[in-house]
Amino acid sequence: MLQVYLVRHGETQWNAERRIQGQSDSPLTATGERQAMLVGARVRTLGITHVISSDLGRTRRTAEIIADACGCDITFDARLRELDMGVLEKRHIDSLTPEEEGWRRRLVDGTADGRIPGGESMRELGERVHAALASCLALPAGSRPLLVSHGIALGCLVSTILGLPAWAERRLRLRNCSVSRVDYQESLWLAPGWVVETAGDVSHLDVPALDELQR
Numbered sequence: 190m191l192q193v194y195l196v197r198h199g200e201t202q203w204n205a206e207r208r209i210q211g212q213s214d215s216p217l218t219a220t221g222e223r224q225a226m227l228v229g230a231r232v233r234t235l236g237i238t239h240v241i242s243s244d245l246g247r248t249r250r251t252a253e254i255i256a257d258a259c260g261c262d263i264t265f266d267a268r269l270r271e272l273d274m275g276v277l278e279k280r281h282i283d284s285l286t287p288e289e290e291g292w293r294r295r296l297v298d299g300t301a302d303g304r305i306p307g308g309e310s311m312r313e314l315g316e317r318v319h320a321a322l323a324s325c326l327a328l329p330a331g332s333r334p335l336l337v338s339h340g341i342a343l344g345c346l347v348s349t350i351l352g353l354p355a356w357a358e359r360r361l362r363l364r365n366c367s368v369s370r371v372d373y374q375e376s377l378w379l380a381p382g383w384v385v386e387t388a389g390d391v392s393h394l395d396v397p398a399l400d401e402l403q404r
C-alpha cells in the first residue's frame with residue numbers, strides 16, 4: 190500500500206504577521222527553521238524515498254531540511270503551491286475592507302467557483318493538488334514519498350479525500366510542520382482509493398505552532 194506523507198512548511202514571517210501569502214512568499218522565521226528541523230528528525234526513520242515540494246520559497250526551504258534529514262533528493266511540483274489569492278496576497282488579514290472580505294468569504298462559504306479577483310477557485314486548487322498526489326502512484330513499487338505543501342492546499346486535499354467539499358479545509362487545523370498521511374488502499378473489501386491515516390499531527394514539535402487565526 191502506497192503511503193504518502195504530507196507536511197506543511199515551517200512558520201514564515203507573514204504567517205507570524207497574519208499576512209496573506211497565497212503564491213507570494215516570505216522566509217521562514219527562526220521558529221519555522223526549528224519546526225522544519227524537528228519534522229525532519231520525526232520523518233527520517235520512516236523510509237522516505239522521495240521529497241516532492243511546492244516550488245515556493247517557504248516550502249523549498251522546509252523541503253531542503255527534510256530531504257537532508259532523510260538523505261533524499263527533492264523534486265519541485267508547482268501543482269503543490271498554495272491557493273492563488275490574487276489581489277489580496279501580501280495583505281494583513283485584519284485590514285480587509287467589507288468588499289475584500291466578501292471575496293475571501295466566497296472561498297470559504299461553500300462556493301466552489303468563488304475566487305478573489307486575479308486568484309484561483311477551490312475547485313481549481315483541488316484538481317491540481319489531486320493530480321500531484323495521483324502522480325505518486327506512478328513511482329516505483331516500494332516508494333514512500335513525502336509532499337511539502339501549504340495549509341489550504343493540503344487541507345483541500347485531505348477534505349476532498351474524506352468526501353467533504355474543498356472548503357471543509359477550514360475544519361482542519363494543519364499547523365506549520367504538521368504531519369498528515371494518506372494511503373492508497375487497494376482492498377477489495379474496503380472502498381479502493383485514498384484513505385486518510387493521520388491529519389495535522391504536531392506531537393514532534395517542541396516550539397509553538399500556532400494557527401494564524403490564534404495569534
Ligand SMILES: O=C(O)[C@H](O)COP(=O)(O)O
Nearest residue numbers: 208209210211271339340
Ligand atoms: O496565507 C496563506 O496563503 C494561507 O492561509 C496559509 O498558507 P501557507 O500554508 O502557505 O502559510
